Amino acid sequence: MLDFQNISIQRKGKKVLDDFSLKAPDGVILALLGEDKEGKSTLLKAASGGEKPETGDIYIDGISIYETGENAYCNFGYMSKEYGFYSLLKVEEYYELFLALYKVGGRYRSRRIEEVLELLDMKEYEGAFIGELPAETLPFLYLGKAILQEPEWLLMDEPFDNMSVTARRKMIGILLTLHEKGTSIILNTPMYPEMMGFITDVLVMESGKNLTFGPVEEVYAEALCKSPVRMHILAQMEKALEVLKENPLVDRVTVDGDDVIFRFNGGEKEEAELLTDLVASGALIHNYMRDQADIEEIFRR
Amino acid sequence: MWNPFLKVEWLKEGRNIRLPMMLIFYNAILAFITILFMFFNAESFQEGYSYDTSAYLYQFLIISTIQIGMIFVLMPFSVWGFYSTDREKHMLEEFVMIPGSSKQFIIARVSVIIAVYMMLFISSLPIISLSCIYSGLPWRKIIRLGIMLFICTFWSASVSIFSFSYCKKGIWAFAQNTVIEAVFILGTILGTEIMRTISISVSGMDNLAPITTSLCLLLSLINPLAAYMGYYGNITGDSGLMNLYCGRIGIDSSTQAFSFLFYKAASIMCILMGIAFLALAVWQMEKQARE
Numbered sequence: 001m002l003d004f005q006n007i008s009i010q011r012k013g014k015k016v017l018d019d020f021s022l023k024a025p026d027g028v029i030l031a032l033l034g035e036d037k038e039g040k041s042t043l044l045k046a047a048s049g050g051e052k053p054e055t056g057d058i059y060i061d062g063i064s065i066y067e068t069g070e071n072a073y074c075n076f077g078y079m080s081k082e083y084g085f086y087s088l089l090k091v092e093e094y095y096e097l098f099l100a101l102y103k104v105g106g107r108y109r110s111r112r113i114e115e116v117l118e119l120l121d122m123k124e125y126e127g128a129f130i131g132e133l134p135a136e137t138l139p140f141l142y143l144g145k146a147i148l149q150e151p152e153w154l155l156m157d158e159p160f161d162n163m164s165v166t167a168r169r170k171m172i173g174i175l176l177t178l179h180e181k182g183t184s185i186i187l188n189t190p191m192y193p194e195m196m197g198f199i200t201d202v203l204v205m206e207s208g209k210n211l212t213f214g215p216v217e218e219v220y221a222e223a224l225c226k227s228p229v230r231m232h233i234l235a236q237m238e239k240a241l242e243v244l245k246e247n248p249l250v251d252r253v254t255v256d257g258d259d260v261i262f263r264f265n266g267g268e269k270e271e272a273e274l275l276t277d278l279v280a281s282g283a284l285i286h287n288y289m290r291d292q293a294d295i296e297e298i299f300r301r
Numbered sequence: 302m303w304n305p306f307l308k309v310e311w312l313k314e315g316r317n318i319r320l321p322m323m324l325i326f327y328n329a330i331l332a333f334i335t336i337l338f339m340f341f342n343a344e345s346f347q348e349g350y351s352y353d354t355s356a357y358l359y360q361f362l363i364i365s366t367i368q369i370g371m372i373f374v375l376m377p378f379s380v381w382g383f384y385s386t387d388r389e390k391h392m393l394e395e396f397v398m399i400p401g402s403s404k405q406f407i408i409a410r411v412s413v414i415i416a417v418y419m420m421l422f423i424s425s426l427p428i429i430s431l432s433c434i435y436s437g438l439p440w441r442k443i444i445r446l447g448i449m450l451f452i453c454t455f456w457s458a459s460v461s462i463f464s465f466s467y468c469k470k471g472i473w474a475f476a477q478n479t480v481i482e483a484v485f486i487l488g489t490i491l492g493t494e495i496m497r498t499i500s501i502s503v504s505g506m507d508n509l510a511p512i513t514t515s516l517c518l519l520l521s522l523i524n525p526l527a528a529y530m531g532y533y534g535n536i537t538g539d540s541g542l543m544n545l546y547c548g549r550i551g552i553d554s555s556t557q558a559f560s561f562l563f564y565k566a567a568s569i570m571c572i573l574m575g576i577a578f579l580a581l582a583v584w585q586m587e588k589q590a591r592e
Contacts (some may be wrong), residue, residue: 048398049398049400050394050397050398078398080391080394080395082391082394083391084390084391084392084394084395085390085392086309086313086386086390086392087390088312088313088316088317089309089312089313093308093309093312096305097305097306097308097309098395100305101305101396101399101402102399145395
């Protein structure tokens with residue numbers, strides 16, 4: 001388990017992470033959601049050991065990553081937004097450098113490089129200069145660097161940025177293979193359509209704080225409940241509005257042409273009762289549905 | 302390999318167009334000066350004048366001075382080249398996340414820079430040997446010149462690496478590098494001159510007080526060019542600039558003390574200062590990792 005306990009990080013007097021706490025269980029594929037500059041990248045950097053929090057601590061399986069000293073970084077594979085390469089190095093030389101820095105023995109190094117390149121489907125580029133690689137292979141090359149030491153946790157900062165749908169699918173496939181092998185993954189990424197079946201948990205962040213965290217279905221269900229209702233009425237709009245006005249669980253009612261938009265703060269049963277009342281009032285309701293708003297947007301409201 | 306950065310730095314530098322370009326231009330400048338000397342001497346001989354052998358002595362000294370000068374001039378640009386690639390490719394951020402790598406990184410970098418400059422020296426050996434033969438100097442002087450270049454390269458590389466580790470913007474690092482070099486090279490000479498003037502004006506005598514001479518000696522010790530000035534004086538028979546400088550601070554440059562200070566002790570001091578700057582560079586890199 002990766003346990004963030006009350007961590008705070010300041011930059012230029014502004015709190016980037018503000019008393020942030022989270023217990024991420026092993027085996028998750030956790031997506032960090034939220035607007036820009038909400039502390040997601042800083043959280044990943046702190047978890048990788050690259051930025052020590054001013055207060056609080058980060059524990060991996062109950063041991064502080066800062067107490068374990070030099071070995072802590074081996075538990076994390078970090079993929080930052082900006083890829084770090086030397087164009088004049090060959091792919092194998094680049095990987096060898098990091099394997100040597102991770103103190104992986106010489107005999108095992110070439111085997112590991114082959115394994116990683118096979119996983120990434122990049123065997124053909126083993127002896128190629130990085131500067132001559134096609135641009136679309138660079139995110140995969142960089143992912144390879146992050147997983148060289150077989151980390152328990154893979155921390156990825158906007159890994160799908162500027163990627164084509166095909167490349168994104170390929171990357172997700174690789175990440176799923178790693179997940180099957182026991183790697184837990186935390187990603188700072190917007191929710192792309194193809195990620196819905198891939199992410200297991202979601203964390204929504206705002207102003208360096210944990211707004212909501214849980215399994216993706218639960219968080220989405222919660223978000224859906226919080227999203228506004230849009231009702232299309234063909235006739236008797238006044239009667240429908242009267243029913244809505246009388247219901248204490250309804251607020252923020254607005255009329256948009258033949259549509260009525262409102263927020264309902266009750267449970268499923270109360271919502272069914274409201275719908276029955278609306279139909280009984282004689283209003284001719286053609287459509288009743290939740291607005292498909294952005295999950296991050298809903299939690300910020 | 303105990304330091305994985307060494308191999309990487311070597312590979313990068315070996316594959317960079319910068320190295321052959323440096324070799325070509327460095328040797329071209331030295332060859333041009335040598336040919337110019339030969340041309341003027343031949344011309345003067347043809348016109349009926351006798352061979353001026355002292356001109357040949359200065360030919361070797363001028364070439365060696367240019368070599369030393371080029372180290373201090375070229376070094377910030379070389380190190381800038383290294384660090385701009387690192388920052389452009391976001392490699393420093395990658396390394397600082399791995400504890401203990403800062404020390405290895407700095408050691409590898411200084412080693413490769415020294416190797417490059419020693420390669421420049423070795424490639425210029427035919428030109429230097431020719432000057433040495435024409436000047437009638439023993440070949441040992443070339444070895445001593447090599448040692449001198451090594452010491453100056455180490456000092457200059459350490460200062461540049463420290464500056465470029467300290468400042469994130471290349472232009473500020475370059476400015477800081479220039480200021481540090483100016484303070485240690487010109488500032489120490491200026492410092493001794495100020496101390497000398499104050500001492501004379503306070504005592505009202507022409508001779509310096511022993512304490513002032515000692516302080517001047519100490520200040521001269523931290524000048525990275527002091528060792529070369531000693532070497533220069535040794536070749537020319539303690540004449541010229543060296544003798545003038547020593548005479549002004551009340552040192553008899555023909556004594557053993559002179560030789561010890563300006564050649565050996567100054568060399569040791571130069572290396573110690575280089576190590577101190579490298580330690581600061583490692584500390585700075587690790588500090589940036591913690592921030």
